[in-house]
Amino acid sequence: MCANFGFGALVMSRECDERMWNLAYRLARSGEHRNYQAIEWELRAFGYPRARQLLDHERVREKLDDMCAEARKGFVTSRRAEDFSA
Secondary structure, X not given: OOOOOOOOHHHHHHXXXXXXXXXXXXXXXXXXXXXXXXXHHHHHHOOOOOHHHHOOOHHHHHHHHXXXXXXXXXXXXXXXXXXXXX
């Protein structure tokens, strides 16, 4: 969880934001999320209260949505293959 208070809050905030971005991109590439909103909800659940604020940019949202769509193509295909092999 990331908290923004006390001495060094700016540095902690940057580190927290960087961790959040890394996690957002990993979630998008996982194929388990449909769009940026699903990622935002997950980030907030993981303790990133600034997720909405940091994702509040059209280009960021488009990039995450594109990444999700591309990853879901592979995710759905691999899931179908698992269904047939069972």
